[in-house]
Structures are given as C-alpha cells and as structure tokens.
Amino acid sequence: MPPRMQSRSVSNTLLPYLTATSSSSLSSIPSLSSSSSQCLSRQFSATAAPQAQTKLRRQMFEWLNTEGAVFKHHVPGETNYLTRLKQRGPETSSDASRPFPNNSSFISEPILSEELRNEVYHRVVEQKMSLRAVSVHLGIDMKRIAAVVRLVELEKRQRAQGKPLALPYARAIHEMVPTTPLAQQGERQEYHEPINDLPAHPLTGSQIFYPVPESRSFTRVEAGRVFSGAPAMEHSEAAEISHPSDLAEKIIEDPNSIAWVGKGANARQILQPADVRIPHPHMVALERDRLAHPNERLAVSEKQSKRLKRQDAIEKERRERLQARREKKLTVVSPEDSRFDYRIKDTIYTPETTGADGRGSKAVGRRYGVPHRDRTRGEIKIPTRVEA
Amino acid sequence: MRNRATNTLSKGKIRQSWSKYNLYNMQRFRSPPTINRTFFQQKWSAKAASRAYHGEQVREGQWKRMFNHRIRSVIPMNASDLAADDGSQASSGRGSGLDMGGKPAYQKRPTPYTQMTFAPLERRLDVAIFRALFASSARQARQFVIHGAVTVNGQKMKHPSYLLNPGDLFQVEPERVMYATGHTKTAYERRQGRLVRRKAKAQTSEEEVEAESKETAEEETKETAEEEAKETAEEEAKETEKEDPKETLKALMAQAKSIMSAGKDTLAPQRKQELRGFQQAVRRVLSRSESSTVLADSLEAQFSQLTLLLKAKRAEKKPDNKDVKLRPEDAFASDKGDRELAAARKDTETAVSDKLSEAFSQATLGNEVDASELSDEEFETLKRALTQMRDNPLDNSKTYSTPWQPRQYMSAFAFIPRYLEVNQNICAAVYLRHPVARPGSAEVPTPFGETIATPAYGWYLRRRW
Numbered sequence: 086m087p088p089r090m091q092s093r094s095v096s097n098t099l100l101p102y103l104t105a106t107s108s109s110s111l112s113s114i115p116s117l118s119s120s121s122s123q124c125l126s127r128q129f130s131a132t133a134a135p136q137a138q139t140k141l142r143r144q145m146f147e148w149l150n151t152e153g154a155v156f157k158h159h160v161p162g163e164t165n166y167l168t169r170l171k172q173r174g175p176e177t178s179s180d181a182s183r184p185f186p187n188n189s190s191f192i193s194e195p196i197l198s199e200e201l202r203n204e205v206y207h208r209v210v211e212q213k214m215s216l217r218a219v220s221v222h223l224g225i226d227m228k229r230i231a232a233v234v235r236l237v238e239l240e241k242r243q244r245a246q247g248k249p250l251a252l253p254y255a256r257a258i259h260e261m262v263p264t265t266p267l268a269q270q271g272e273r274q275e276y277h278e279p280i281n282d283l284p285a286h287p288l289t290g291s292q293i294f295y296p297v298p299e300s301r302s303f304t305r306v307e308a309g310r311v312f313s314g315a316p317a318m319e320h321s322e323a324a325e326i327s328h329p330s331d332l333a334e335k336i337i338e339d340p341n342s343i344a345w346v347g348k349g350a351n352a353r354q355i356l357q358p359a360d361v362r363i364p365h366p367h368m369v370a371l372e373r374d375r376l377a378h379p380n381e382r383l384a385v386s387e388k389q390s391k392r393l394k395r396q397d398a399i400e401k402e403r404r405e406r407l408q409a410r411r412e413k414k415l416t417v418v419s420p421e422d423s424r425f426d427y428r429i430k431d432t433i434y435t436p437e438t439t440g441a442d443g444r445g446s447k448a449v450g451r452r453y454g455v456p457h458r459d460r461t462r463g464e465i466k467i468p469t470r471v472e473a
Numbered sequence: 474m475r476n477r478a479t480n481t482l483s484k485g486k487i488r489q490s491w492s493k494y495n496l497y498n499m500q501r502f503r504s505p506p507t508i509n510r511t512f513f514q515q516k517w518s519a520k521a522a523s524r525a526y527h528g529e530q531v532r533e534g535q536w537k538r539m540f541n542h543r544i545r546s547v548i549p550m551n552a553s554d555l556a557a558d559d560g561s562q563a564s565s566g567r568g569s570g571l572d573m574g575g576k577p578a579y580q581k582r583p584t585p586y587t588q589m590t591f592a593p594l595e596r597r598l599d600v601a602i603f604r605a606l607f608a609s610s611a612r613q614a615r616q617f618v619i620h621g622a623v624t625v626n627g628q629k630m631k632h633p634s635y636l637l638n639p640g641d642l643f644q645v646e647p648e649r650v651m652y653a654t655g656h657t658k659t660a661y662e663r664r665q666g667r668l669v670r671r672k673a674k675a676q677t678s679e680e681e682v683e684a685e686s687k688e689t690a691e692e693e694t695k696e697t698a699e700e701e702a703k704e705t706a707e708e709e710a711k712e713t714e715k716e717d718p719k720e721t722l723k724a725l726m727a728q729a730k731s732i733m734s735a736g737k738d739t740l741a742p743q744r745k746q747e748l749r750g751f752q753q754a755v756r757r758v759l760s761r762s763e764s765s766t767v768l769a770d771s772l773e774a775q776f777s778q779l780t781l782l783l784k785a786k787r788a789e790k791k792p793d794n795k796d797v798k799l800r801p802e803d804a805f806a807s808d809k810g811d812r813e814l815a816a817a818r819k820d821t822e823t824a825v826s827d828k829l830s831e832a833f834s835q836a837t838l839g840n841e842v843d844a845s846e847l848s849d850e851e852f853e854t855l856k857r858a859l860t861q862m863r864d865n866p867l868d869n870s871k872t873y874s875t876p877w878q879p880r881q882y883m884s885a886f887a888f889i890p891r892y893l894e895v896n897q898n899i900c901a902a903v904y905l906r907h908p909v910a911r912p913g914s915a916e917v918p919t920p921f922g923e924t925i926a927t928p929a930y931g932w933y934l935r936r937r938w
Contacts, residue, residue: 141482145497156496159884167500167885184888187502187922190585190915193888196895228639229894232903235642236896243899251647253865253877254654255897258606261879261887278891279549282911287543299567305560328559358560363550372556470638473626 161260164193182263195263197225197233197277199255204267205230206237215397217365224276227364281363288312288356305329305358313356315346329358330373333366337396350441367392478529478612486525487920489603490610491886504924512928519928523921527591528600530615531634539593540933544586546910581912585923587930588915592908595892595917598625598643599633604918605895605902606887607645608653609880617653622646637904644901648872655873656880665869673870725754725855748867748876751858890916 138146152170159165166184182193197205205223208214209230220227243250268274295311297303306329310317326332335342336357343354360369370392374385418427432438432449439448444455451457458464480486480494487499505518528536563570594600599615602623608614615633617623623630625643637643658666865876889895892909895902908916919926 139482145482145494148497148500149493153493153496153500156885157881159879159887165884165887167496170500184886184918185920186500187504187925188588188919189922190588190913191918192914194891196889202896226905228905232640232642232894232905236894236899236901236903239642239644239901240896240899248899249647250898251651251900252898254647254651254879254900257654257879257883258887258889258897261884262889281550281552282547282909283550284909285546285548297564297568299565302559302561303564308560308564328556330555359550360555363552363555365552368552369555372553376556467632467635468630469636471626471628471630471635471641473640473642 159257159261164263165261166193193263195265195277196259197229198264198266199259200267201265201277202233202237205233209234210238215393217367217397218393220280221365221368223274224278224280226278226280226282229278281365281368283359283363286312286356286362305360306332309356309358313346313353315344315355328360328373330360330366330369332358333361334370334392336361337366337399367396476612478525478610486522488529488610489526489600490612491880491883492610493882496882496885499920502920504922507924516928516932519921519925520932523591523919523925523929526920528594528597528611530599530611531594531597536594537933540590541593542930542934544589544592544910545907546584546586546589549911584910584912585915585926586910587923587927588919589908589910589917590926590930590933591919592917595890595908596636596904597633598623598630598635598637601637601643601893601902601904602645604890605643605893606654606889606897607650607900607902609883613653617645617649622649639904639906641904642901643904644899647900650900651877652872654880654883655877658872658874662869662874666871669870725751745867745876748862752862752867888918890918892916 155169156165156167164181164184166181168180168183168186171180171186183189183191184193185191201223205219205225208219208222209216216227216230219225219230223230225233240250265275265277289312291312293311304326306326307317307323343357345352345354347353360366363369367389371385371389374388375382378385414430416429418429419425420427434443434448436443439445439452443452446458448455459466478488478490480488480490480492480498482494482498485498485502487502488495502522505515505522507515510518524533524536531539565571595604599611599618602608602614602617603611608617618633618635619631621629621631623643623645625635625637625641627642630643861876868875871877890908892905892907893902894905910916921929
C-alpha cells in the first residue's frame with residue numbers, strides 16, 4: 086500500500102473554530118417593538134407612521150429567527166438542507182441528502198474526499214496504473230478519474246508557482262457536502278458511483294411489435310438488430326455467439342467489425358448489445374468466467390489480468406496510430422522570435438468536410454458561392470469550443 | 474443586462490441564488506393549483522415558475538432554440554446480471570419474461586425524464602460556475618465571467634453563454650470565489666482595510682520620493698509593516714527570555730486551545746483578538762530560538778520554524794509513545810463540547826501521516842525544548858491552530874471578512890452535481906459530461922417537483938399537448 090497523503094484530515098478539524106460564528110446577527114434584525122416605540126415618540130404627527138416592515142418581511146424574519154435559524158451555520162460533516170424541516174417521522178438517509186423539499190428525484194451525491202482524490206492521482210501518475218483498472222478498484226467513473234488527475238496536476242503546479250489557493254473555502258465545502266472517504270488500510274473501498282452506465286440509445290425509444298416464436302431464444306444481440314432495422318442474423322452467424330459479451334471482445338480487437346445498415350445519409354451501425362456499449366465490458370467477461378469456473382479463482386483472475394493487458398495494448402496501439410496519422414497531416418511552424426506556433430493543415434474538399442452539396446458551414450476557406458456569414462448582422466461569434 | 478432577478482417576497486419566485494430571501498421563498502413555495510384551471514393555464518404557470526429559476530438571464534427565444542425534447546438518460550448495468558442472462562430469459566414466454574411468482578425480474582423505477590427539461594442550460598458557463606459553488610448566484614457567476622475572472626482550458630473566456638463541452642476545465646480566480654462565498658466585512662473591518670490601503674499608498678509615494686536614501690526607506694517600511702505587533706513582541710520576548718522554554722510552549726498551547734475551543738456564543742471580534750494574541754506568542758517563541766533569522770511577519774516562515782521547534786519535542790517522545798490522531802468525527806464531536814468522549818474514541822491504530830508529521834520525521838535536529846509532559850491531544854491542537862493561522866490569516870486588505878468563514882445560509886444550497894468534478898483548492902472544475910437522468914434520479918438540480926416539471930416540459934414541446 087502506498088503512503089497516503091492525508092493532509093486534509095488535520096486541517097478539516099480546524100473548522101470548528103471557523104464555523105463557530107457569532108450569534109450577533111440576530112440582534113441586527115430590526116424588531117417591531119423598537120419601530121413602534123419610535124412611532125409613539127413622534128406625537129406631533131397627525132398621520133400614522135408607515136409600518137417599518139411589510140407583513141411579508143416580518144414573516145420572513147420570523148421564520149429566519151425560529152425555524153430557519155438552523156440554516157445559518159452548518160454542522161461539519163452533516164448536510165444542512167431544507168428537507169430537514171419536513172421530517173416528521175423517523176429520519177431516513179435519503180432525506181438528509183435531498184436539498185429540495187419538493188423535488189424527490191434530485192439527490193446531493195457525495196463528492197471525492199481529498200484523500201481519495203490524492204489516491205487516484207497517486208495510482209494513475211506514480212504507479213502508472215491504467216484508468217480502467219483504477220476505475221474498477223475505486224468505483225469511480227473513468228472520465229472523473231481523468232479529470233481528477235488533470236485537476237491535481239494543475240493544483241500541484243499552482244502550489245509550486247505560489248499562486249493563491251482557497252484552502253479554507255475547500256475545507257468548508259468538504260464539510261457541507263457528503264463525501265466518499267478513502268478506505269482505511271485493510272478495509273474495502275466504498276464505491277463512489279456506478280461505473281457501468283449504459284447510455285439509453287435513441288433507437289431504443291421506439292415501440293416495435295416483433296413476433297418471435299416462443300420456442301426460440303431472443304437475445305440482446307437480436308434485439309439490437311431489430312431496433313436498428315437490420316435483418317435477422319444467419320443461423321451460422323448466430324451460432325458463433327454463445328453470449329453477447331463475445332461480441333465485446335471481437336469489437337475491441339476490430340472496431341470495424343460492426344456491420345452497417347441503410348444507405349447514403351441514412352447509413353448507421355447496427356445497435357450493439359449492452360455488453361458491448363457499457364464502459365467496462367471486461368467485467369461481464371469476468372463474471373462469466375466466474376460462473377463457469379466457480380472453484381478456480383486463481384485461474385479466473387489470471388485470465389482476467391491477461392485479458393485486460395491485451396485490451397490495454399490494443400487501445401494504446403490504436404491511440405498511437407491515430408496520433409501519428411494526425412501528426413502526419415499537420416505541419417507545425419514555430420518561428421524563433423514569435424510567441425505563436427502555426428499549425429498548418431491541408432484543406433480537404435470531400436463530401437465529409439464540406440457537406441454533400443459543398444456548401445457546409447464548417448468547411449474551411451473561401452469557396453465560390455458560399456458567403457462568409459461572420460460579418461452579417463446578428464451573427465453570433467461566441468466560441469463553440471476552446472482547445473485544451 | 475438589467476438584473477430583474479430580484480428576490481421579492483410578494484412574488485415568491487425561486488432563483489439560482491444563496492440569499493436568505495431565496496431560502497425563505499424556497500421553503501414556502503407550493504405548486505400552483507390545478508383544480509378549475511385549463512391545461513394552458515397549468516402549463517403557463519409551471520413554465521413561469523421554472524423559468525424564474527432556470528436561466529432567467531436567458532431570453533425566452535434563446536432558450537426555446539436550446540430546448541431539446543430528447544432527454545439523455547442512462548441505465549446502470551450490473552455485470553453479473555448481464556453475465557447470467559443473455560437476454561433470452563428477459564424475453565422468454567410471451568416476450569416479457571416468465572412469471573417469477575409475482576416478483577419482477579428487473580427492478581423498475583421510473584426515470585424522471587421531465588425533471589431534465591432544462592438540462593441544456595446547465596451547459597452554460599455561468600450556470601456551471603454557480604453549480605460548482607464558485608459563486609453565490611448565477612448572476613454573480615455571470616459577472617465574474619464578464620469581468621474576466623474565469624478561464625476555460627487556460628484561456629480567458631468572456632462569454633457567460635459559452636456552452637461547455639464535455640472535458641472542458643474552467644477556473645475562477647480564488648480571491649473572487651472567497652469573496653463570493655465568504656462572510657461580508659463589518660464596518661470596522663472595512664475601515665481597517667481602508668487604513669491598510671492608505672498606508673500602502675503612502676509608503677509607495679514615499680519610496681518614490683526618497684529613491685536615493687534606500688536604507689531609511691527600508692527601515693520605515695519594516696516599521697510600518699510590523700508596527701505595534703513587533704514592538705510588543707520584542708518587549709514580551711525580553712520579558713520571557715528568562716523563562717523556561719517548556720513554560721512558553723505550554724502557554725502557547727493553552728492559547729491554541731482557547732482558540733480552538735471557541736464556542737458558538739463567542740463573538741467574532743473576541744476570537745480575532747485571541748488569534749492576534751496567538752500570532753504574537755508565536756513570534757515571541759521564534760524570536761527566542763537561535764535561528765530566528767526568519768522574518769516574523771512571513772506566515773509561511775513562521776509555520777515552518779515552529780514545526781521545526783515542535784519536531785524536537787516529538788522526536789523525544791517517539792520511543793515510548795505511539796502517535797495518535799484524532800479522527801474527523803472525533804474532532805466534530807469535540808467541537809460540540811464533549812472533548813472527553815472524543816479522547817476516549819481515539820484511534821490508536823492510525824498513525825499520523827500528514828505532511829506535517831512527515832516533515833517532523835524527516836527533519837533532523839537536536840532537541841531544544843523539553844515538553845514531554847504535553848499530551849498528544851494538546852500537541853494536535855497546537856498543530857491545528859498553526860495550520861489554520863497559516864491557511865486562513867487575518868488580513869483586512871481582503872474583500873471579505875477574515876479569517877474566512879462561509880457566508881450565512883450557504884449550507885442549505887451546498888451540493889455539487891455529478892456531471893462536474895470540482896477541485897475547491899484551486900477553484901477549478903471539469904465539466905465531465907452532459908447531465909443525465911437515471912432510474913429514480915435526475916441530475917439537473919431543480920427545486921420543482923413532478924407537478925411543475927412535466928407541464929413545463931409540455932409547454933416547450935413544439936407540438937403542445
């Protein structure tokens with residue numbers, strides 16, 4: 086186990102001092118009694134003095150001073166949402182993490198604790214583990230892991246440069262919001278979020294009546310073909326697939342093996358089963374191995390590590406190939422006395438870049454018959470992306 | 474753009490804001506009645522209520538163009554379920570699986586699609602800044618962007634309506650964030666800040682005039698910077714010179730303890746006085762130690778110097794006693810007043826592994842201070858007080874009240890949605906992906922329930938129902 090950086094744990098405990106704030110603000114609220122006494126003192130006035138506060142304001146301050154007083158300051162380590170007022174029965178855990186009393190479907194999800202964040206960085210950058218492996222071990226989405234590495238890197242750089250940091254602010258936020266802690270040595274790490282989310286494909290939204298004999302088994306692979314309007318598989322082809330997760334391994338090896346349906350602009354790839362489209366298809370393969378060989382745990386885990394290694398190698402090779410192809414197309418000119426690099430790319434005029442009619446707005450360069458729209462009135466020039 | 478997003482009590486609209494007016498409006502909000510009202514009226518009022526919260530800074534036409542009836546959703550998959558069934562079980566029988574004695578084969582929780590109506594607005598830079606808890610309202614976030622305090626992928630971005638792409642990293646200046654989320658200054662603090670600024674101004678003008686006589690200028694700046702604090706420190710240092718080092722350290726710890734144990738009823742100025750006293754005491758100890766070449770006004774230098782001093786004490790204690798660390802929960806408990814309880818629940822197994830103790834173990838120096846009588850708890854208290862003094866100093870030149878503390882009523886609004894990954898230390902966040910709905914929960918934070926979300930979604934469909 087690597088040494089953990091737990092700088093937070095000490096500093097977190099500092100907040101009691103900070104959070105213990107004054108109760109003086111109560112006295113700052115203008116009270117009715119004082120204003121009415123003022124009215125009495127002005128006896129020369131014939132008309133009644135206007136009310137110091139409207140009814141609504143009075144009601145609001147009444148609420149803020151009684152029921153709402155609990156929201157003024159937070160208690161470290163607990164959430165402090167409006168839903169705590171509505172609790173009449175026994176307190177449930179889901180209630181404490183709902184910020185909006187009227188909206189039961191929004192939950193304040195835990196964020197990564199400082200130690201867990203540092204652990205992610207340690208594993209990815211220092212131990213050189215793959216994002217996929219770290220994601221499975223810690224139960225964190227792969228996109229989040231990449232973002233965490235980026236952010237911790239940036240933080241380290243800013244610390245080295247001596248730029249200002251918002252440390253007390255960070256401490257306060259980590260006390261108000263639920264966090265996922267890093268497991269102690271020997272304990273099992275609590276999963277931060279579901280990592281195998283299947284995005285709902287728009288094609289699956291339609292309701293299709295597709296009669297199948299009861300005697301025939303109808304799998305996810307076939308359902309995907311029905312949704313995308315592809316003809317049923319040949320018997321020989323179907324016989325090769327014992328389980329939909331077989332397809333996943335095949336597609337990782339060769340992504341071009343997914344067949345297409347439709348013609349021209351309507352051409353689309355056949356919808357693949359969930360086993361292929363989830364972020365961690367290898368987990369299904371592992372579960373299948375476990376089911377098939379329940380008593381050979383060592384062999385199964387060895388097979389899994391071999392599988393992961395092979396998939397990583399394939400992915401790495403593909404990434405490098407893509408990078409090389411991109412670099413081949415690009416010429417970078419960096420003059421010595423210039424602050425700028427010039428990246429020069431050849432323009433390509435194909436239907437993919439200029440559109441089917443050659444007038445696509447995304448294509449580069451001045452083209453005959455295609456007016457530049459950027460000077461016309463009302464044209465929005467807000468950037469649509471910023472290169473990292 | 475004129476700010477029409479006022480928190481009026483008579484209208485009772487909910488806004489993207491942390492103000493106490495908004496909190497009050499939020500708790501008293503009730504869904505508009507549907508009885509005796511036409512569908513049009515129901516949808517209209519639902520739209521009005523939800524648009525007051527979601528992107529009131531966006532024109533209606535602009536939002537209509539952004540709206541998309543198709544809503545992103547995901548289904549969390551279980552690998553073992555997928556491995557056990559290739560889909561033929563779920564489709565067996567008459568197409569929806571065999572009857573398992575009334576128990577459904579798959580858990581079916583409804584996905585709250587219509588709660589995601591305003592998901593496209595969450596892509597906006599100003600809204601994302603508000604969601605990342607970097608600003609106290611969407612309007613303030615918008616101002617931060619316009620005033621040039623926000624970068625996207627390292628480049629300054631001045632358009633609040635910039636639509637973030639998945640993977641974009643945005644960052645707000647930490648000072649602005651501290652200002653937005655911190656307590657406001659009192660009149661006294663504002664005045665002190667003015668004095669500091671005036672002094673600094675006078676100094677710079679003097680320096681310009683007396684450019685030749687550098688030495689005198691330096692002396693002056695030193696004097697003005699430290700002023701009374703140093704004088705008193707020197708005086709007290711002389712007084713305490715004869716004292717035992719053990720005694721001074723003990724006094725220091727008592728002071729730290731009084732700071733840490735300040736209850737909720739202690740007034741802010743009083744605690745500030747305590748903190749000032751603690752700072753002075755620290756200076757005193759430093760001036761007594763041999764290597765007091767470090768300037769007393771640099772907090773960082775003070776901190777490292779004191780940790781070195783403390784190290785001596787630690788090294789002495791190590792052989793016979795194990796390091797003990799307070800667990801966070803214990804610390805919270807101690808905040809409430811039951812210190813004994815916390816002490817009883819100490820976790821002896823966990824060794825101190827933070828940077829401080831690393832620095833202790835790595836540094837090698839002779840023992841100067843003999844303070845082995847001090848308990849571990851006291852030692853921890855001192856360390857915490859020191860760290861806090863370093864991270865959260867008293868500084869009236871800041872735009873917020875110092876030492877920084879969260880603004881009132883902030884905790885009721887504090888949540889970070891899953892589609893953002895935030896690093897609060899540098900006030901940067903990554904927009905990971907677009908918000909999605911999943912069975913039982915929707916990621917778009919909205920204070921409205923199903924009875925408002927669904928009619929509002931219906932309002933924006935091209936073909937209304």
